Amino acid sequence: MEYYPLPQPEEIPEREKEDAMGAYLMMFAAVAIGLPLPVINLIAAIVYFYLNKSKSRFVYFHSLQSLLSQIPTTLINWALVIWSLNIFFTDRIISDEFIAYAIVAGIANIFYFIFSLIAAFKARKGKMYYFLLFGKLSYGIVFKVKENEMGTIENKPPF
Amino acid sequence: MTFEIKRQESNSRGELLLRTFFGFFYIGIPHAFLMFFASLWGSILTFISFWTILFTGRYPESYFEYNLGLMRWSARVNASFFNMIDGYPAFGTSSSHPDVLVDIPYPENLSRGTLLLKFFLGIFYVLLPHGICLFFLALASNLVLFISWWAVLFTGKFPASLHEFLLGYLRWNFRVNAYMSYMTDKYPPFSLS
Numbered sequence: 001m002e003y004y005p006l007p008q009p010e011e012i013p014e015r016e017k018e019d020a021m022g023a024y025l026m027m028f029a030a031v032a033i034g035l036p037l038p039v040i041n042l043i044a045a046i047v048y049f050y051l052n053k054s055k056s057r058f059v060y061f062h063s064l065q066s067l068l069s070q071i072p073t074t075l076i077n078w079a080l081v082i083w084s085l086n087i088f089f090t091d092r093i094i095s096d097e098f099i100a101y102a103i104v105a106g107i108a109n110i111f112y113f114i115f116s117l118i119a120a121f122k123a124r125k126g127k128m129y130y131f132l133l134f135g136k137l138s139y140g141i142v143f144k145v146k147e148n149e150m151g152t153i154e155n156k157p158p159f
Numbered sequence: 160m161t162f163e164i165k166r167q168e169s170n171s172r173g174e175l176l177l178r179t180f181f182g183f184f185y186i187g188i189p190h191a192f193l194m195f196f197a198s199l200w201g202s203i204l205t206f207i208s209f210w211t212i213l214f215t216g217r218y219p220e221s222y223f224e225y226n227l228g229l230m231r232w233s234a235r236v237n238a239s240f241f242n243m244i245d246g247y248p249a250f251g252t253s254s255s256h257p258d259v260l261v262d263i264p265y266p267e268n269l270s271r272g273t274l275l276l277k278f279f280l281g282i283f284y285v286l287l288p289h290g291i292c293l294f295f296l297a298l299a300s301n302l303v304l305f306i307s308w309w310a311v312l313f314t315g316k317f318p319a320s321l322h323e324f325l326l327g328y329l330r331w332n333f334r335v336n337a338y339m340s341y342m343t344d345k346y347p348p349f350s351l352s
Contacts, residue, residue, distance in 0.1 A: 014217075014220070015219075015220045015221060018211070018217070018219035018220060018221065018222075019219070019221055021211070021219075022204075022207055022211075022219060022221075022222070025207045025210065025211075026203075026207075028203075028206060028207065028210075029203045029206075031206070032202055032203040032205075032206030032207070033199055033202055033203060044200075044203055047200065124215065
């Protein structure tokens with residue numbers, strides 16, 4: 001399996017570093033437009049990904065990693081919002097299970113926030129930063145040399 | 160900083176009437192619909208830019224270009240509604256109009272102190288004084304717009320002095336907007352020119 005070489009910080013233009021950094025800051029999109037819905041951040045990350053993926057592999061990688069890492073957080077937050085609304089509009093009794101879930105969701109968000117900020121700072125310096133699972137996945141998608149990109153191989157060796 | 164709308168040699172009376180009676184439907188609604196979403200995106204980028212300037216002292220270049228494109232788009236639509244240009248204003252942040260020239264030189268570095276000043280006290284030292292001036296200018300602009308409408312209808316030309324006044328009004332708005340969007344550190348002057 002072949003991979004494209006990773007760009008080094010000094011080779012990456014300032015503009016691309018800023019664009020890569022911006023991908024992680026899409027987690028603030030909901031705050032920016034004043035609509036505290038978890039899905040806003042995901043929509044912003046999707047829009048950002050499609051606007052930036054053609055710029056360079058470095059920007060493509062960070063945009064994709066940011067987008068993929070946002071999916072579980074969005075699902076966790078949505079579940080919390082729906083559960084909260086359900087409690088508010090029905091019996092209004094907060095169960096222990098709900099409290100436990102809210103704590104887990106809170107911790108997940110704090111972790112996501114911290115790691116995204118670290119990734120944003122690294123991207124600003126032109127460095128790669130790999131999240132657990134999503135890092136490898138994004139690297140594979142962005143940097144793997146696809147067969148059709150190598151052109152048609154007409155002549156082959158004898159063995 | 161450049162904000163120019165070239166005065167046309169002659170204005171079309173047919174387009175003037177079309178814009179007056181149906182402009183809301185064929186220019187206003189489609190542009191407002193798309194600009195709403197484009198502005199939402201712009202506000203997200205501005206929010207991120209705020210933090211980026213605070214930490215790095217730089218406005219991300221691609222965000223700057225997007226927001227400038229948004230201002231150019233808005234200038235085209237305004238110029239069209241003010242009957243200053245003929246033709247349908249182009250959609251999008253990367254489009255342009257030969258008679259509408261809007262530009263802000265990209266600042267390599269922005270002051271963090273000014274950024275915080277704008278954020279916390281901008282309403283008092285920018286929006287309030289400029290807002291008062293712009294409010295009276297807006298009233299005057301409506302009158303000027305009315306007079307220029309009749310002038311264009313009868314003569315087919317936009318009077319130069321009225322054109323200058325409306326251009327000055329739009330330019331003033333633009334400069335305040337650019338300053339408050341953190342795109343420049345230069346305080347907007349109280350001037351039409």
